[in-house]
Amino acid sequence: MTAVQDKFYTDAFIAGGWKAAPRTFSVTNPSTGAEIARVADCTPEMAKEAIEAAVTAFSSWKKVPPYERGKLLRRWFELLMEHQEKLARLMALEMGKTIKEARGEVAYAAGFVEFYADECSRMNDEIIPSKFPHKRGMARYEAVGVVYAVTPWNFPLAMITRKVGPALAAGCVVINKPAELSPLTALYAAQLWREAGGPEGTLQVLPTNDPAAFSSPFFADDRIRKLTFTGSTEVGKILYRQSAATMKRVSLELGGHAPVLVFADADLDKTLEQVFFTKWRNNGQTCITANRFYVHSSIAEEFGRRLSEQAAALIVGDALEESTQVGPLVEQQGLDKVVRHVADALEKGATLMTGGTAPGGLFYTPTVLSGVKAGMLILEEETFGPVAPIVTFETEEEAVQAANNSAYGLSAYLFTSDLSRAWRVSEALEYGIVGVNDGAPFAMNPQSPFGGVKQSGIGREGGRWGLEEYLSVKYISMGI
Ligand code: NAD
Numbered sequence: 001m002t003a004v005q006d007k008f009y010t011d012a013f014i015a016g017g018w019k020a021a022p023r024t025f026s027v028t029n030p031s032t033g034a035e036i037a038r039v040a041d042c043t044p045e046m047a048k049e050a051i052e053a054a055v056t057a058f059s060s061w062k063k064v065p066p067y068e069r070g071k072l073l074r075r076w077f078e079l080l081m082e083h084q085e086k087l088a089r090l091m092a093l094e095m096g097k098t099i100k101e102a103r104g105e106v107a108y109a110a111g112f113v114e115f116y117a118d119e120c121s122r123m124n125d126e127i128i129p130s131k132f133p134h135k136r137g138m139a140r141y142e143a144v145g146v147v148y149a150v151t152p153w154n155f156p157l158a159m160i161t162r163k164v165g166p167a168l169a170a171g172c173v174v175i176n177k178p179a180e181l182s183p184l185t186a187l188y189a190a191q192l193w194r195e196a197g198g199p200e201g202t203l204q205v206l207p208t209n210d211p212a213a214f215s216s217p218f219f220a221d222d223r224i225r226k227l228t229f230t231g232s233t234e235v236g237k238i239l240y241r242q243s244a245a246t247m248k249r250v251s252l253e254l255g256g257h258a259p260v261l262v263f264a265d266a267d268l269d270k271t272l273e274q275v276f277f278t279k280w281r282n283n284g285q286t287c288i289t290a291n292r293f294y295v296h297s298s299i300a301e302e303f304g305r306r307l308s309e310q311a312a313a314l315i316v317g318d319a320l321e322e323s324t325q326v327g328p329l330v331e332q333q334g335l336d337k338v339v340r341h342v343a344d345a346l347e348k349g350a351t352l353m354t355g356g357t358a359p360g361g362l363f364y365t366p367t368v369l370s371g372v373k374a375g376m377l378i379l380e381e382e383t384f385g386p387v388a389p390i391v392t393f394e395t396e397e398e399a400v401q402a403a404n405n406s407a408y409g410l411s412a413y414l415f416t417s418d419l420s421r422a423w424r425v426s427e428a429l430e431y432g433i434v435g436v437n438d439g440a441p442f443a444m445n446p447q448s449p450f451g452g453v454k455q456s457g458i459g460r461e462g463g464r465w466g467l468e469e470y471l472s473v474k475y476i477s478m479g480i
Helices: 044-061 068-081 082-094 100-121 158-171 183-195 212-218 234-242 268-284 297-313 333-347 398-402 419-428 463-468
Strands: 013-014 017-019 024-028 035-040 125-127 135-143 148-152 172-175 203-205 224-231 249-252 257-264 289-297 351-354 367-370 387-393 409-413 433-436 471-479
Touching: 013 044, 013 183, 013 289, 035 183, 035 398, 044 148, 044 172, 044 203, 044 212, 068 082, 068 100, 068 158, 068 183, 082 100, 082 183, 082 249, 100 158, 100 463, 125 387, 148 158, 158 172, 158 183, 158 224, 158 463, 172 212, 172 367, 183 203, 212 224, 212 234, 224 234, 257 268, 257 398, 268 387, 268 409, 289 398, 297 351, 297 367, 297 387, 333 367, 333 387, 387 398, 398 419, 409 419, 419 433
Parallel strands: 148 172, 148 224, 172 203, 224 249, 257 289, 257 409, 289 387, 367 387, 409 433
Antiparallel strands: 013 017, 013 203, 024 035, 125 135, 135 471, 351 367
């Protein structure tokens, strides 16, 4: 028995109310395989209906004084925190995040709403000096317009609030299409926006099992002025191309392939403590998870042994159990990819130090591989699972070159006690985020810029940078 009663919203949240779809699709619990709920499978016609409601809502929401918008956001923040346990359970149920991590995600996600509620009172326009005494110039920040937000399953709440928080603060309105694997958390958050007093049509959430067909009206419609997407690089490229037809603003938060550089002078106790967070959190299913470990040859054996001990001690189990540290993979496709990457590495000569088994269902034992070399799939593709491949290096240049040898550029980590090296290497790494002796650069941190370079995306979320993504600058010049 659980103290908290689960509550599911399963219809689409359109124009401030709940609406059933002609069809539904199944949402299952990856820990058990059981169906949790059937959810509205929204059609392109429903997308069009939401667009009309959003266009109407935008015409008034953009005129609401930012201070008032901030008050509603603050109320939403408070409700998200009041419902922390319910939201956390939904996440654990629908995508297998451990209940402890899920509670943390709710707080992290709500933090964006709180941060942007406060930013509402800091949205100042700027006066620009003129060369002429009879002229005055002004840069006025205006809401971009109606936003289409497509979000992934791995952070079912935070990836929504990181977009919706700044968008609503800026005066934009948002239609969110949550991932088909995790719509329940999104729908629950929409209900809380309603309870906070969020006006009709300002935030709408429409789940679907056919994202491509459902999305087409958004790309055809000139009134949708922005696409904000978090997900794979592959899908991001498709949506980027589709956005070109109506020249939408885009923010793309895409895949990563994070390298971790462990130098001979690193404090290994601290390194392993930090690696614990970046490697095993969310079962390795995060875009900034440690995907490739480059370890100096002089400490590689000790590091590998201690990381293996850490991995072997992790408690794998049902996401809702308080003791669980690693839950299931989210779906069969994800598990298959992990199995394929490990098999490929072993075939090509890597050594299995621990793990490497699929004990049933969607579970996979936390795995450490040593002797990993260029040419193995695991060094080329995002694994998105609980596997730590170790490559050894001799020189700093070699490590930096290997780390940068990727199409991705989201996050990288380095561990060293040498301050000069810390600066040198963080500047040389071609990544949007660098953690120096820090495996959790974003823990409870909505005020910092999150985003990648290269094929990891365009734009930044969080902090003032995240707000700018939803504002366009109008220059007003006045003769006096
Ligand atoms: P995905 O790209 O498969 O799906 C993301 C979203 O896109 C889902 O809502 C899905 O329904 C939708 N989608 C898929 N095809 C579509 C289409 N043709 N048209 C419109 N929408 C479509 O990614 P995923 O498996 O849900 O998430 C994992 C990926 O997300 C990983 O690559 C991870 O690195 C990335 N990610 C990036 C960040 C970041 O901030 N950079 C954060 C979290 C996850």
